[in-house]
Amino acid sequence: MSNIEAILDQDADPAAETGAVDDSDYARAILNILNDAGDEQKSQSDSQRAMLNILEDLEIEKTRLESTQKALINMLDDLETERGKVDKTNIELREVNDAMRSFVATAAHDLRSPLASMVGFSSLLANNWPTLSEEKRLKFATTIDRQSHKLTWLVNDLLTLSSIEGGVLNTQPEVIVLAEAINQCLAASSRDTTSVTVSCSPDLLVRADPSHLGRIIENYLQNAFKYGEPPVQIQASRAGGMVEIQVVDHGPGVPREFKTKLFGKFARADIPSTRNKKGTGLGLSIVRGLAEANGGQALFQPMVPHGSCFIVLLPTDTGAPPTDSGSRHTDERPRQ
Amino acid sequence: MKSVVIVEDDPDIQSLIATIFSMDPRFSVVGLAESAEEAVEIARTNEPEIIVLDDRLAGELTGVEAVPQFKEVAPEAKIILFTAHADLQARVVNQPAIDAFLLKTETGELLPLAQQLTNMLSLL
Numbered sequence: 001m002s003n004i005e006a007i008l009d010q011d012a013d014p015a016a017e018t019g020a021v022d023d024s025d026y027a028r029a030i031l032n033i034l035n036d037a038g039d040e041q042k043s044q045s046d047s048q049r050a051m052l053n054i055l056e057d058l059e060i061e062k063t064r065l066e067s068t069q070k071a072l073i074n075m076l077d078d079l080e081t082e083r084g085k086v087d088k089t090n091i092e093l094r095e096v097n098d099a100m101r102s103f104v105a106t107a108a109h110d111l112r113s114p115l116a117s118m119v120g121f122s123s124l125l126a127n128n129w130p131t132l133s134e135e136k137r138l139k140f141a142t143t144i145d146r147q148s149h150k151l152t153w154l155v156n157d158l159l160t161l162s163s164i165e166g167g168v169l170n171t172q173p174e175v176i177v178l179a180e181a182i183n184q185c186l187a188a189s190s191r192d193t194t195s196v197t198v199s200c201s202p203d204l205l206v207r208a209d210p211s212h213l214g215r216i217i218e219n220y221l222q223n224a225f226k227y228g229e230p231p232v233q234i235q236a237s238r239a240g241g242m243v244e245i246q247v248v249d250h251g252p253g254v255p256r257e258f259k260t261k262l263f264g265k266f267a268r269a270d271i272p273s274t275r276n277k278k279g280t281g282l283g284l285s286i287v288r289g290l291a292e293a294n295g296g297q298a299l300f301q302p303m304v305p306h307g308s309c310f311i312v313l314l315p316t317d318t319g320a321p322p323t324d325s326g327s328r329h330t331d332e333r334p335r336q
Numbered sequence: 337m338k339s340v341v342i343v344e345d346d347p348d349i350q351s352l353i354a355t356i357f358s359m360d361p362r363f364s365v366v367g368l369a370e371s372a373e374e375a376v377e378i379a380r381t382n383e384p385e386i387i388v389l390d391d392r393l394a395g396e397l398t399g400v401e402a403v404p405q406f407k408e409v410a411p412e413a414k415i416i417l418f419t420a421h422a423d424l425q426a427r428v429v430n431q432p433a434i435d436a437f438l439l440k441t442e443t444g445e446l447l448p449l450a451q452q453l454t455n456m457l458s459l460l
């Protein structure tokens with residue numbers, strides 16, 4: 001029996017009641033103190049446990065916050081990336097918009113010029129017919145005729161480009177004797193093509209829409225005359241499963257920074273040699289569209305030391321275009 | 337008789353403008369040029385009363401860029417900017433050196449406009 005239990009036993013004994021009062025109180029007090037100490041210990045233990053729980057919670061919260069912070073940083077990175085993309089898209093859209101505005105202004109100018117001649121000379125004829133000499137009448141009528149053809153050509157270019165862009169270009173490929181097609185094109189050209197030399201085997205066949213082939217060659221020729229220098233040469237040969245037609249000039253060539261835009265819509269290099277040349281910048285874009293619509297490809301190759309070589313690859317008479325031609329973009333060909 | 341210099345690189349339009357002025361005995365075409373540089377020299381020699389000026393020309397200078405030079409060599413000349421660029425009108429509206437703007441499709445207005453400008457000149 002412990003001392004405390006003994007005290008309690010004495011406390012329970014009525015006979016010892018009178019003489020054991022102080023001891024009992026003392027024992028009770030100690031017991032109370034011990035109880036209090038136990039409670040205190042329990043309380044401290046509870047507090048400690050609570051603190052540990054709080055610390056654990058804080059640790060969890062800290063981990064969660066770190067995770068949230070990481071997620072936020074990732075989100076900010078993503079937002080930054082997205083913002084970069086949006087900025088890039090905005091710049092591209094602005095460029096397209098500027099190019100479109102510039103194109104509309106150029107197209108309006110180029111449409112208005114032949115129209116001005118036609119309106120002006122027809123008014124002169126209508127208002128002064130009796131007083132005009134036969135020679136003058138003929139001269140005015142010839143000018144109206146020439147300018148109306150120019151206008152027709154321009155309108156056709158715009159319509160062709162619109163068909164290409166809209167994916168509704170009507171292509172009717174035929175087997176064509178290339179040498180004959182080139183000669184026909186030279187004869188029908190609005191330019192003096194007598195100085196153009198042609199190198200093409202008479203048995204070389206190409207499969208393409210005849211009108212498209214004619215337009216491709218004519219546009220390349222126009223380009224060579226307008227921006228290049230003579231001599232202008234047309235060379236054609238087989239290249240793998242394709243026929244390669246080259247139109248070569250010996251002009252200043254294409255500025256390096258403009259090469260990637262060469263076959264793009266509205267493409268006109270802003271350099272002194274082209275700044276005052278009239279044109280909408282549609283010719284090469286049309287060539288690319290027509291070449292691709294016929295299972296071919298349009299390419300550019302700079303000449304050394306100067307000059308340009310514009311190339312079109314078209315299927316041969318087998319009618320089997322190369323499998324990857326449709327997916328390849330028209331671009332500069334690496335210098336050989 | 338009022339003297340006219342025509343600055344235009346399109347030969348058909350140049351011929352048209354010359355024909356229009358040649359049909360009115362009050363005007364005399366004293367010079368034709370394809371570039372502004374060439375036209376400035378003609379204007380220096382002839383001091384015309386009217387200069388019909390296109391903007392996009394064969395030389396390095398545009399018509400608008402050459403206007404101060406025309407005013408320097410022929411200060412009395414009235415300049416008509418005669419172009420197919422409609423948007424140019426807004427850009428030159430505040431340039432007092434350009435006396436009039438006319439679109440190329442409005443050829444019927446060219447002669448009355450030139451007469452109006454030269455009558456204004458004689459009143460000063």
